[in-house]
Amino acid sequence: MLPRIPLDDRTFESILQEARRGIPQRLPEWTDENTHDPGVTFLELFSWLSEMQQFYLSRVPERNMRKFLDLLGVVPREASSAEAEVSFGNVREPVMLPQGTKLQAEDQLFETLDPVKLLPLAIDRIVTRTLLEASDRSASNTGGNVAFYAFGREAAADSRLYIAFDREPVIGETVAMHIRLADDSNGAEYSGNKRNEVVPSARVAWKIYGWEEEHGAAWLPLDLIEDDTMHLTYSGRITFRIAAPVRPVIVHPAGDRPRYWISCTLEESGYELPPRIDRLLLNTVRARQQDTKSEQVLFDGDGQPGLTIVHDSFLARYGMLRVQVREAGGLWREWRELPDLGMAEEGSYAYVVERRSGVNGPVTVRFGDGARGTIPPRGVGNVRRIHHANDFLEQSLIGRSNGLPHQKFQLYDLPCKWRSGLLLQVGIQEGSSGTLLWEDWQPVENFDRSGPLDRHYVYNPETAQLMFGNDENGAIPTSYDEPNLRVMVCVLGGGERGNIKPHLLNQWVQPELDELGLTSDNAGYGFGGAEGESLEDCLERAQQEWQSPYCAVTNEDYIRIAKSTPGLKVSRVHVIPNYAPGRGKSASGAVTVVVVPYGLNDTPVPSKGFLATVAKHLEDRRLITTEIHVIAPEYIQVTVHAVVVVEPHFMEEGHRIVAELNRLLTPQDKPGGIQGWPFGRTVHKGDIYSAISRMKGIAYVQDLWLDAEGKSIRKSAGGDILLPESGIVYSGEHRIELISRTQL
Template identity: 60%
Template sequence: MLPRLSLDDRTYENILEDARRGIPKRMPEWTDENAHDPGMTMLELFAWMTEMQQFYLSRIPDANRRKFLDLLGFAPKEAASARAEASFGAIAAPVALPRGTKLKAKGETFETEEQVRLVPLSIERVVTRTEREASDMTASNAQGDVSYYAFGREAGRGSRLYIALDREPLLGQLVTLSVQLVNSDNLFGDRVVPSAKVSWKAYGLDEKTQQPGWLPLETYEDATVHLTYSGRITFFFESQLLPVIVHPANDRPRYWICCTLEEPGYEFPPRIDRLLLNTAMAEHRDTKSETLDFNGPGLSRWRLEADSYLGRYGDLRVQVREEDGRWREWRQVAGFDGAGPEDRCFTVETRADGARAVRFGDGVRGLAPPAGKGNVRRIHSDKTFGGQRWLGRSNGLPNQRFELFDLAVRRREELRLQVGEPGEKPGEWLWEDWLPVESFDRSGPLDRHFVYDREKGEIRFGNDENGAIPSVCAEPNICITVCVLGGGERGNIQPHLLTHWVLPEQRALGLAVTNAGYGSGGEEAESLSDCVERLQLELKRPFRAVTDEDYASIAKETPGLKVARVHVIPAYAPGRSAPSPGAVTVVVVPDNDQKTPMPSEGYLRTIAGHLDDRRLVTTEVHVIAPEYVEVTVHATVIVEPYFTEENERIVKALANMLRPLGGENGGWPFGRTVHRGDVYSAISRVNGVAYVQELWLEAAGRYARKSASGDVLLPPNGLVYSGGHRVELISRTQV
């Protein structure tokens, strides 16, 4: 008998009792709860059915749960790799590191995500300047333990951020600046409209006028969206830079670039952790084998270049796809002198930087690959991976299984196989690609699929009904072409641990490397129970804006923005006095620490674009800012004798109530009238208060109005904030 796995420990009696307790709340008109009532009979029936349902649900195995999740389009998430920003130093001359350069941090391997071009430049000084002051932030930027505001706390128009380079950049050189901001993730939406605009300039020589000055600096790429998010900015220096003195760095002239705030409007003034040059994103992974496909142009003497870490330092194989879809292995030769027009061969040419290019024949001496889309493939593998790439040979039987042994691949898509057959000539092989799938449920008898079981570390093939069977062979013919290790929480490293090079050839360059920030984002594979819980949340999550709650929920989840509060006003359009049945107005408040948080124009446009994709076709959506009304309380309060000096506590209680964000309920409700009775109640709850003798309210703002009874009236999108409250305390003994 299967063990009972209790998903719900409630018994029949518990379920029935819970239902009976809900009767007065849900149906107050139901007063007869005796056994003879037909309604009670129905409750008993459904309580019994619920208990039986829980009984059977407790006996559903994990395999069935996975099938149910698959029917809903869900599956447990695979392990995620952490990412860390590696910064390089001690650069004596320009150098290019290939994509996939391997670095070590406490035994964990990281790889650069792209090619890194390092230039002998470093940041020497950092200066911020506002209307009020100029500050040297060099020490804070170098140490990285104290953040600083790029444009001051107010981020006013014309504020500047100056960055001095230790030497003059070369003309036509691309320089990448990494900007690390406080609490600003760089995983933002592609449709974010910047709230503010900045311009970049460099002090140099104007070629037209031959006069020195601040010249526009072309930004090749700006992933920070005008210093709104952490990211990288790539500059292109097309003019000669000149040294100049910038206060307060007055000791000597330097080569300066300047960022000027042209249009203010930040919800969060940019606060910088670090500014770094010569950086690259590194991912927690260890690639053992990779494939790169290219379009064959059909040209003679074609030179195929592909620069990567394994492409430089690993083993190289070349395959060309035949007309029947199979890949034929070509052989490497030293030269084409002895090659004939039908010889499938290639040579390898090594550049000065170590990159290797593949050269094909001209049709007379060596065959040239035909033209085609993705028909030429380079396979790079680690030199230590030669024996591990062979899984074994196929015996032609269904449901074959092969173990991966020490290859702990964490993600299904990072494992690829080929199954080979001997060719016409001795030593020649023809290969077919096999793709990974989660299960064979959707695989037909001709589908070249395999299933990778991460927990068991094995690969399974089909049975010729669900998934094809690999071709039988007397030699090992199942080969791994793509294999990537790494991932999980072990990649979440602390700063300054990513300091070791894996390869001695790269270590010999004399470059220094470290990670100034944390490595983050590494997660273990999702468990089945966590996946079920995520599914339940996703099913409740709105994806189409129909009700007011839908609009509020979707607006709060706008990618790239932090939204504190949302208020939806149906049948209302700004500027129209009459109700608008087809209109919906959404009022948004950004999440920041200002007294009256105001969204910028870009902020409103970003949310409007996000809602526009999810609204009904006939709905007119407006996204607006709140209208703030300042409320000042004047009160004479009678208190106990020992509390005559405690008016700050009353002022604090009023400020806590009259605030747009925070407090017990998240802030003052939109459009709700500030009644004098609310203020009476807030003051009376303060310890030591006997009663309120006099009280009146003042309101200030564009739409501030008061009723005849002295209450403050708010517009539909109105919020309040505290003014300078004046509270007079009188001892109870003096009345």
């Protein structure tokens, strides 16, 4: 029996109740909705038929389910690899680690995503300075696990962060420093080019104490190459170049000796959440949990003698190399490596490889000049270097094609979890010489959109099975007597086990790197690793995505979309239709959105950058005729003055009344089910009476009046506080006078 897949979560009872709720709207003359009514019997009948139809539709096979999802543009997610920040230490001399350098955390392999130059440089001292105080934060950065505010808790303008190095940086050197912020839930996921969509809330300026001919020793602008932190808004990396000689200077309170300092000055304040630094790290790069068995790099041929192509990666240094050149027909010919081009004959397909001694330096491939070796033709991306692990050559040949439709191959030794992580080549015999020329084939989800000439294949990561077409949907590989199906690119890895704990990424895979005496460590957890999505989870996700609004139409749509602005933490949202600042409620077609960010106090104010980021996010999702404005809330301070008659034992409990009023008159939603005061809602004296009177020990409220501070507020004749549309209240210093009942 096929398992039941629920396409709809509605039951017979829910379908029936939904139909009955529609009776007053569609048939107001139908007043008898009891069970004995024939109309109710028909509703029950059709509800039963709907449930039966839903039951039978839910018993479609898995293949049909995938086709239905494909029509909606939804496919199950593949496994994803975890990433972690790895820092290197004990650097005695500059060392260049290439991209793809392999590290191990227990049984999990990680590879660096970028090349990194390790410098014999360390952070010696860290000082924060505000207008009121200066503090030495060095201990917090050396394993103390205590985060500190970069510019103090208030993050006022002109606050500074000082960072000292243990030695003088070399002129012309490029230094990369990784900044890990505490409580940065968006820093890991929201990175790369996506951060360009966020307008920073504050602006910082980096400087270095150095020497220049005109001014001598002074604080000079730092030659900043990259600021991935977006002015210390997210965790990330800053990269700068040492453009002038660095001079030592004393910075209080680290006054024991002069040091080599850089500084970060908060030039324009506005952080909703002041940056709190967890760690400052040098010689740090991001690593991904994967094991690249084979990789390809494409180069352009210039058609000139002595073509040289240079590349540096972990597999280029320590793996094996094959070189292919694309010919006029689109097929790739594999050239032969020789020790010396002097051994090459005219017309031979040959090249030489030049490697630097030691562990540093890229690997160079050099071609002939026509007389000694053939010149690669001119073209775009027509020269290919394939680097692979030493033990991969035998694994790369997965079998031979027999020329029949629907060929299947099981890749037991290469359990790749990504379709894009496995690229294939098919060998075709050149005439009667027996030489194989190679053609590239491309992975696809299925063969539904593949024609008879499309060189496509389908790889299923769940079963590690590879399948070809039938010459109608997808071409059939050319048959050959020997193995002619070869994996050109293969990347293994992925899954939840890559989300490692801190301080596990500390083993080198290559012995040559281990001999350098370098140390490696991950200060934080691995993040982002996940298993492949099952069909059931994919269906559930598709249902949730269809229920989530993309286009802003109703007030609820605006609220949900504004709260989901990428890269921001939005606490509350209020929508005012047909309203525009300066024009009031007569602005037809305008929508004003009031946003409240998360903050350290009860009255956080969004910066201009925060408002601009929300506005841009809504602008891409509004109706074409809608005019959108995003503004900050107008905070109104409300102070309660009351004379309360209480029981004798309650005379010392006035603070409980103040606490209750603070919970009532709060602008933020808080834990424990506490709801913030609604936007624009009048503060009635009756609300205050009710809040005080329902407390235990309260006899009655004898007298009460309200005061308010803020713009655009008015008081009614009865003493109520009338708020503007964008107004939201917060508590002032409430004054409560208690009188015992026995004194009356």
